[in-house]
Amino acid sequence: MTNNIAEALKSAYNAIQEFQTKQQLKQQSRLIAVSKTKPAESVAAAYQAGQRAFGENYVQELVSKATELQGLEAIEWHFIGPIQSNKTKDIAFYADWVHSIERLKIAERLSAQRPSDKAPLQVLLQVNISGEESKSGINPADLMSLATQVAALPQLKLKGLMAIPQPGKGAEAFEQMQKLSLQLIQKHPEATELSMGMSDDWQQALCFGSTMIRLGTAIFGARGIPSHD
Template sequence: MHNTIAERLQTAYRALAEIQPNDRATAQLIAVSKTKPVNDIREAYLAGQRQFGENYVQELATKAQELTDLTQIRWHFIGPIQSNKTRDIAVYADVVHSVDRLKIAERLSAQRPVGKAALQVLLQVNISREDSKSGILPEDLLSLARQISSLPNIQLVGLMAIPAPAINGDNQQAFAAMKQLSTALQAEFPQADQLSMGMSDDWQQAVLFGATMIRLGSAIFGARS
């Protein structure tokens, strides 16, 4: 398959429009550009894509600095966060999907440059309770949300999850649990209505369970070398 990035984007958006329930706004497609060159990002941007996801702090900072001429680009940081790496995230990201402890949120809040819009943050939930994964456990979610909601310069906008790889590709249980958590969070924080879940292999199922952001890498940019 030698489809161009523009063609793959078109295919993804068409599929998203077909599957999206009519009573909801279309989920945002985050093009995950980690390890991909800036030329690929430019190609996607020229094809109309504006939301891009990066997993590594140094890569985010480098690409953001190289692509300042793409004035409408929005950078989503979706990787695990070490506390000594928060400064570049606070400077270059528009949205952070992977906040899972108060210390990280406090550092992002303190390091967000003056004059920039509030950094939008999602709380990462370890919905499959995997020892190897980042994320807060479901039962600790509301407590962390309350602590974070009062911080300046950041805005709590929702939840993110990376469920364990499912047998037969079925993550229905995990996605249903995330939908419930999202509803519980919105009862207390109505503005926190974003739900980031679903990747190249399971995004259709995620959308049916209320995902408002899907993170597609290989489906847009092709396999990683």
């Protein structure tokens, strides 16, 4: 398992580097290894291979893995799933980044519950860029207002945007996200992160300025059944 994960990581990083070079892309892009439904042992194997940033969709898994692997120096936990109000305390304690803020109420709870001895929580606002009823995220028209409110909260640091486009609509959605990101940066110069692109569309996302690519299956293999939390 360890060798397979190490090889998969190396292959992913090489593919990203080759694509960026070929397309002459200048932005720095990070790989977030999405470890949802995978055991802590798989995360540890990726860590030993040099990976530091890991994405979790389920609060129960975030708590379990962050607790078990707390001895790993500089490991970085990114919460990327939908957020329920009754789960914000655990996210505020265990996460380093949150990609999926879509409501002020959630942001306020995360800010209030972030321990004062921890660095501010790095946060991204999730945009429902394709307008899907089944998807989380704020309407693009309401984004700048929410950004101003979130940026003013203590213990949070607004770092940028996240989106999960409708399948098959990637290019159009990524282009819109890039425009929104540039608008956001004009008002919030530190909010430069753009989390978009997964296993089937990361190349397209990179072409439109993605700074964080979320890869799961490509690193850890097919997923098991999600845990309930």
